[in-house]
Amino acid sequence: MSTLTKLALGVMGQLRPRPAKGDARATIKLPAPDKRGGLPLMQALARRRSSREFQAKPLPLPVLSSLLWAAFGVNRRGGGRTAPSAINAQEIDVYVALPGGAYLYDAKAHTLRLVASSDLRRITGYQDFVDDAPLDLVYVADHARMRMVPVRQRESYASAAAGGIAQNVYLYAASAGLATVIRAWIDRSAIANALGLTHDQQVLLSQTVGYPKA
Numbered sequence: 001m002s003t004l005t006k007l008a009l010g011v012m013g014q015l016r017p018r019p020a021k022g023d024a025r026a027t028i029k030l031p032a033p034d035k036r037g038g039l040p041l042m043q044a045l046a047r048r049r050s051s052r053e054f055q056a057k058p059l060p061l062p063v064l065s066s067l068l069w070a071a072f073g074v075n076r077r078g079g080g081r082t083a084p085s086a087i088n089a090q091e092i093d094v095y096v097a098l099p100g101g102a103y104l105y106d107a108k109a110h111t112l113r114l115v116a117s118s119d120l121r122r123i124t125g126y127q128d129f130v131d132d133a134p135l136d137l138v139y140v141a142d143h144a145r146m147r148m149v150p151v152r153q154r155e156s157y158a159s160a161a162a163g164g165i166a167q168n169v170y171l172y173a174a175s176a177g178l179a180t181v182i183r184a185w186i187d188r189s190a191i192a193n194a195l196g197l198t199h200d201q202q203v204l205l206s207q208t209v210g211y212p213k214a
């Protein structure tokens with residue numbers, strides 16, 4: 001769908017998900033992430049960039065597993081994560097829009113939990129490439145987890161936390177030969193409705209990931 005069509009539908013509140021491709025499984029237990037591989041950090045930084053041309057080819061489950069662990073997985077005893085959060089509130093939830101459905105990443109169980117049995121990729125942004133790239137991540141802040149943070153600071157702290165996660169995805173993508181782009185040009189109400197979010201939950205950013213177009 002073109003950006004113009006999406007903008008017009010967005011104004012009317014009519015930007016809707018597509019039917020899911022195939023049967024969505026209620027939970028997807030991810031295989032263990034590969035924590036040994038990858039480029040040395042300085043080489044990954046040298047390759048980090050935003051790309052907006054993706055193949056439709058799906059990401060294999062082991063790649064999705066490592067990507068989500070790099071993004072915001074549990075990386076130590078006690079439940080610490082790969083990205084920081086103010087007073088360790090861990091307020092960002094990573095939603096995973098796949099052709100077969102939309103999932104919440106449960107980092108502790110390293111499992112995807114189905115939240116919507118439709119293909120939400122189209123509504124994760126106004127740019128046309130989001131429709132067919134194999135994966136769109138959505139970063140959502142749960143303000144209920146930030147009760148210890150002064151109200152006026154909550155959005156900026158959550159945005160900083162989401163930025164850390166996004167950069168982890170950029171570095172994993174650079175290391176694994178994937179393309180990615182973080183996106184703020186999104187219809188937050190359409191996404192919130194499709195994901196069934198509560199009033200405490202705020203859609204911050206989306207990020208597309210896939211194999212680069214040759």
Ligand SMILES: Cc1cc2nc3c(=O)[nH]c(=O)nc-3n(C[C@H](O)[C@H](O)[C@H](O)COP(=O)(O)O)c2cc1C
Pocket residue numbers: 048049050051052127181182183184185186
């Ligand atoms: C907060 C934020 C929002 C962004 N929103 C979008 C967006 O909606 N669409 C897009 O294509 N790129 C978006 N970008 C990516 C920037 O355009 C990109 O990072 C910038 O052009 C620099 O390019 P580089 O990432 O390759 O260094 C965003 C970046 C940030 C940090």
